[in-house]
Structure formats: structure tokens, C-alpha cells
Amino acid sequence: MGAFRRARASLFERGAGVLLAQTAFVYLFLYLPIAVLITLSFNDSRYAVVWQGFTTKWYTALLQGETVARVDPNAAWNALLNSVEIAAATVVISSVFGTMLAFALDRYDFPGKRLFTGVVFMPIIIPSIVMGISLLLFFNIIGIQLGIGTAIIGHVAFGISFVAVVVAARLQTFDQTMEEAAMDLGANELETFRFVTLPMIKPGIFAGALLAFAMSFDDFVVTFFIIGQENTLPIFFFGMVRQGISPGVNVVAALIIVATMALVAVAQWFQGPTW
Amino acid sequence: MGRDSNNQASGIDAQLVQRIRRNQWTGAVVNLAPSAFWLGVFFLAPLAVMFFFSFGERGAFGEVLLATENLGLQQYRRFFVPEGLSMLGAIWTTVAWLIDTVIPGTQSLASTQPTPYVRLLFKSIGYGILATVVSFVVGYPMAYYIGHIASEEYQNLLVVLVILPFWASFLVRIYAIQLLLSANSVLMSAFAVLPFVEQGVTLMNSQFAVLLGLVYIWIPFMILPVYSSIEEIDFTLQEAAMDLGADRFEAFYHVIFPQSKPGVMAGSILVFIPSAGAYVIPELLGGTDSQMIGNFIADQFGSAGHWPLGAAGAFVLMGVMLLSIAAYQRGGGELA
Numbered sequence: 001m002g003a004f005r006r007a008r009a010s011l012f013e014r015g016a017g018v019l020l021a022q023t024a025f026v027y028l029f030l031y032l033p034i035a036v037l038i039t040l041s042f043n044d045s046r047y048a049v050v051w052q053g054f055t056t057k058w059y060t061a062l063l064q065g066e067t068v069a070r071v072d073p074n075a076a077w078n079a080l081l082n083s084v085e086i087a088a089a090t091v092v093i094s095s096v097f098g099t100m101l102a103f104a105l106d107r108y109d110f111p112g113k114r115l116f117t118g119v120v121f122m123p124i125i126i127p128s129i130v131m132g133i134s135l136l137l138f139f140n141i142i143g144i145q146l147g148i149g150t151a152i153i154g155h156v157a158f159g160i161s162f163v164a165v166v167v168a169a170r171l172q173t174f175d176q177t178m179e180e181a182a183m184d185l186g187a188n189e190l191e192t193f194r195f196v197t198l199p200m201i202k203p204g205i206f207a208g209a210l211l212a213f214a215m216s217f218d219d220f221v222v223t224f225f226i227i228g229q230e231n232t233l234p235i236f237f238f239g240m241v242r243q244g245i246s247p248g249v250n251v252v253a254a255l256i257i258v259a260t261m262a263l264v265a266v267a268q269w270f271q272g273p274t275w
Numbered sequence: 276m277g278r279d280s281n282n283q284a285s286g287i288d289a290q291l292v293q294r295i296r297r298n299q300w301t302g303a304v305v306n307l308a309p310s311a312f313w314l315g316v317f318f319l320a321p322l323a324v325m326f327f328f329s330f331g332e333r334g335a336f337g338e339v340l341l342a343t344e345n346l347g348l349q350q351y352r353r354f355f356v357p358e359g360l361s362m363l364g365a366i367w368t369t370v371a372w373l374i375d376t377v378i379p380g381t382q383s384l385a386s387t388q389p390t391p392y393v394r395l396l397f398k399s400i401g402y403g404i405l406a407t408v409v410s411f412v413v414g415y416p417m418a419y420y421i422g423h424i425a426s427e428e429y430q431n432l433l434v435v436l437v438i439l440p441f442w443a444s445f446l447v448r449i450y451a452i453q454l455l456l457s458a459n460s461v462l463m464s465a466f467a468v469l470p471f472v473e474q475g476v477t478l479m480n481s482q483f484a485v486l487l488g489l490v491y492i493w494i495p496f497m498i499l500p501v502y503s504s505i506e507e508i509d510f511t512l513q514e515a516a517m518d519l520g521a522d523r524f525e526a527f528y529h530v531i532f533p534q535s536k537p538g539v540m541a542g543s544i545l546v547f548i549p550s551a552g553a554y555v556i557p558e559l560l561g562g563t564d565s566q567m568i569g570n571f572i573a574d575q576f577g578s579a580g581h582w583p584l585g586a587a588g589a590f591v592l593m594g595v596m597l598l599s600i601a602a603y604q605r606g607g608g609e610l611a
Contacts, residue, residue, distance in 0.1 A: 011524075018416075030491075097310045104306035127569060130322075130593060157314065220555060234444070245453065253451070
């Protein structure tokens with residue numbers, strides 16, 4: 001028993017080294033697949049997984065609008081534009097509504113508040129597949145034509161929740177005496193909001209908007225069921241991946257991941273770690 | 276309209292505006308209305324429609340019958356109760372089958388198998404639990420390192436490195452896993468050096484691939500909450516414990532770990548829920564033996580064409596999620 005205790009304790013003495021190795025391993029686990037993906041996009045081989053030498057020919061071909069292994073760059077471009085359009089509309093609507101919702105939840109008590117708060121959390125936690133299919137059934141029943149519009153409606157339904165949760169967290173640390181001071185000095189509600197409250201909670205709204213944008217831009221499952229014949233980037237990409245690994249898919253994948261990670265890194269740089 | 280009456284009207288308007296503004300409910304109603312409308316119409320109403328469908332019946336041509344005489348619990352029965360068994364029989368069969376599956380070496384207690392849907396449900400829950408346990412075992416030490424041992428100046432960078440993949444495209448990262456696991460990839464060629472691994476073998480379309488994908492995608496959700504609770508711990512308590520005679524392990528186990536428990540619980544629920552309800556990961560990485568309840572639901576609304584059964588499956592899955600959240604809250608966890 002004593003020997004076991006000593007062994008256990010000595011493992012914990014040397015803990016820092018073990019933990020460092022473990023941490024390095026997890027970072028490797030997180031980034032190795034991405035590194036391999038980016039490397040293989042420069043691979044000079046039709047069978048995209050075995051390394052045959054460096055080339056940029058897939059990039060040049062795609063950028064010139066040629067189809068590489070069934071990947072049509074024009075279709076990808078259209079899908080990207082749709083994704084951006086949907087995500088932009090989603091961010092605008094859900095940032096406004098979500099912030100208002102966060103205020104209501106933070107400032108007011110009303111009957112059924114606990115239940116309502118639960119409902120606000122639900123779009124974040126229920127499986128996307130359930131949300132997507134239920135929206136599909138709903139749009140079918142009331143007879144709305146599926147398309148970009150219905151995709152935006154669906155995305156706002158979960159975007160509001162993400163924004164509200166993030167902004168509400170910021171509001172909890174908010175010093176309300178500042179608002180009272182502004183009102184005492186003669187500002188009305190809107191002026192107080194515009195010149196006192198908004199500047200103070202801006203980082204929260206920004207973080208919420210960023211999250212809503214990412215969730216909308218990256219969403220596959222909900223969109224897949226409610227967008228009808230249109231494409232978004234994830235849906236286009238899913239279709240490509242279903243047909244198998246190919247140099248064209250590698251290039252599109254590498255471009256997507258580099259672009260999104262760069263954007264997020266910049267946002268995190270300005271914002272501090274945000275999640 | 277004359278100027279006077281206009282003034283008078285605006286005077287009354289102003290009074291009205293004043294009264295509305297002073298009313299305690301105005302702010303709440305104005306701020307709540309848009310979101311309440313949106314969530315009510317485009318979230319709750321669709322769920323209600325789906326719930327209604329789950330009581331329906333499938334017609335001969337795959338259409339959904341929702342007339343009064345068709346409504347009932349038949350889809351839930353089909354989901355849970357094997358043909359020819361009573362309710363009690365179904366419960367016993369399921370429990371016996373679970374014991375048989377989970378505990379190795381037990382003699383087959385169950386005389387019949389539960390329905391394929393029940394087996395699929397528990398398989399999905401099993402995937403969720405496994406993904407959670409693996410994420411915890413792998414993620415906790417790392418969160419501990421970032422939160423306590425790493426020097427302050429690198430802490431933010433290390434955290435951002437955990438967050439980055441989570442913001443980057445989900446599908447692209449699944450595809451990256453595919454690249455690693457498919458035959459003749461870098462990783463698989465490296466494994467082929469080992470004596471018992473054959474050249475050209477693949478790990479794709481397997482249960483292992485699905486589990487790896489789940490952990491790869493959701494592990495940041497374990498690391499981040501654990502990190503933020505470890506970061507807040509006062510580590511002088513550890514020294515105090517050791518001064519009082521605890522060794523390092525005891526100090527960790529009795530003093531530090533309990534304080535990081537809120538993070539562990541939040542991380543567990545954040546990993547378990549999306550893992551058990553996964554659809555895309557088994558679709559892209561799994562084979563026929565590694566499909567989950569999410570794929571079953573999608574199939575019922577797609578190729579299998581049995582909407583009421585699919586709707587019932589969706590609400591069973593939602594029930595599992597609600598139960599796990601209830602367990603989480605009972606254990607003292609808070610949402611957000």
C-alpha cells in the first residue's frame with residue numbers, strides 16, 4: 001500500500017512534465033489533420049492521399065474556373081455567396097432581437113420567466129437534425145416555398161439564442177448606476193441606451209454576433225433540410241465529400257479552413273479569447 | 276387640420292407616451308416581443324407540428340394519416356416494444372439486453388432482443404458517453420496545464436489555439452479526419468510499419484472513426500469550461516492540504532478536483548448532447564455498423580419514408596437530452 005502511495009505521489013511530483021507532453025499531444029491531435037489537409041492540397045497526384053510531390057496546379061486550375069475532379073469552382077463561388085448572404089442577414093436580425101431579449105431577461109421579472117428562459121436555450125441544445133426536420137415539416141404545411149429566405153428564418157431561430165446567451169452573460173456584470181446617472185442628467189431611455197449602455201455592452205454584442213455568424217455560415221444540418229434547391233458552402237462541400245476524396249475537394253477545403261481560421265484569429269486578437 | 280387641434284392631439288399623445296413609458300411592463304414587452312414571436316412561430320410551432328406527426332400513422336403510399344381514428348401512441352410502441360410483447364415484457368427485455376451488453380460474461384438474460392430502434396438509441400447514448408469520457412480523460416490534464424501550470428503570458432494564446440478549430444468549418448475538419456484515416460494516408464502508412472497492421476488497411480467507415488470524429492469535434496467544449504473553473508481555483512489550498520500531511524495526489528483529489536467539478540459537469544453535458552444526437556459525423560465517417568439515432572431519424576424522413584416513426588424517434592432523442600440536462604441540474608449544474 002505504501003509503495004503504491006509513493007508511486008502515485010511521485011507521478012504527481014513529475015506532473016508538470018507529463019502534463020506538458022499530454023497538452024502537446026492534444027494540440028497535435030487538433031492541428032495535425034488540418035496540417036495534413038493543407039499539405040495534400042499541394043499534392044501532385046490524382047489520388048489525393050499519397051504524396052507525389054509539390055504542385056500548385058489544382059489551385060491555378062480552380063482559380064481560372066476549370067473544373068477539377070468534378071469540383072466546379074463557379075458552383076463553389078455561388079454557394080459561398082449564398083452562405084455569406086444568409087449569414088449576414090442572420091447576424092443583423094439575430095443581433096438586434098437577441099440583444100433586446102437579453103435585456104428583457106436581465107432587467108425584468110415576468111410570469112413564466114424560467115420556462116421562457118428554457119425555451120431560449122433550447123435551439124442551442126436540441127439536435128440540429130430535429131430542428132431542421134421540424135422546420136421542413138412546418139414550411140411544408142403552411143406552404144412557404146423553400147429557399148434562401150427559409151434558410152434565413154431557420155438560422156435566425158437559433159442565432160437569437162446564441163446572441164441572447166452571450167449578451168446576457170455580459171449584462172450580469174453591467175453597472176446599472178451608470179444608466180441611472182445618465183437619466184438623472186436628463187437623458188431619455190433611447191439616449192441612455194445609445195450613449196451609455198450600448199458602448200459598454202458592445203464587446204458582448206460583437207462576440208454574440210460573431211458566434212451567430214459562425215454558426216450560420218458553418219451550419220449544414222438545419223440548412224440542408226430547409227433550403228430546397230439552393231446551395232450553401234457547407235451543402236456544396238458535403239456533396240463533394242460524399243463523392244470521395246479528390247484534389248479539387250482538398251483545395252476547396254484548404255481554402256475554407258485557412259480563410260475561416262484567419263478571420264477568427266483576427267477577431268480573437270482584437271477581442272481577447274472569445275467562445 | 277388646424278394647428279390648435281394638432282397641438283392638442285400631440286399633447287394627449289405625449290401624455291399617453293409618458294404613461295406607456297412609465298408602465299413597468301412596456302420595456303419587457305417591447306424587448307421580448309420580436310424574439311418571442313420568432314421563437315414561437317419558427318421554433319416551437321415546428322416542434323409542435325412534428326410532435327403531432329409522431330402520433331400519426333403511415334398510409335399505404337408513405338403519406339401521413341392524421342385523422343382522429345389514426346392518432347395514437349402506435350409509433351412510440353413500435354419504437355420501444357418488440358412484436359408480440361407486453362409493455363412490461365419490453366422493459367424487461369431492454370434491461371436484460373442492456374445488462375448483457377454492458378457487463379461482459381453475463382449469461383444471456385434476455386430471451387428476445389429489444390427492437391432495433393431501442394438498440395440504436397442505446398448505441399447512440401453509448402457513443403455519447405464514450406465521447407464524453409474520452410474527452411474528459413484527454414482534455415482535463417490539458418485544461419489543468421493551461422489553467423494552472425502554463426505561464427500567464429502564454430495562457431491566452433493557448434486558449435485561443437483550443438478555440439480556433441471550434442470556429443473553423445465543421446465539415447472541413449471531418450473531411451480532414453477522412454484524409455487521415457483512409458487507406459494509404461500518411462497516418463495509415465505510418466501504422467503499417469507495425470507488424471500486425473497490413474498495408475492498405477483503412478480505419479474509415481468504422482465505429483472507431485465515428486468516435487474519433489466525435490472527440491475531435493467536441494473536445495474543445497470539454498477543455499474550455501474545465502479550464503475556466505481551474506483558472507479560478509485558489510491553489511494555496513493545495514499547499515495548505517500538503518502542509519497538513521496530504522501527498523500530491525490526495526491534495527489534488529480531495530481539494531483541487533472538487534473545485535473544478537462545475538467545469539467538468541458543464542463540459543460533459545456540452546460533449547454528451549451533440550455527440551448522442553450526431554448526424555453528420557456517422558454519415559461521413561461511419562459505416563453501416565456505426566449509424567446513430569440521428570441517421571435513423573433522417574432516413575425516416577428521406578429514403579425510408581416513414582415520417583411518423585421518424586418524428587417519434589426525434590422526440591425520444593429529445594427526451595434523452597432533457598433527461599441528461601435534468602440530471603445535470605440535479606447535480607448542481609447551471610445553464611450557461
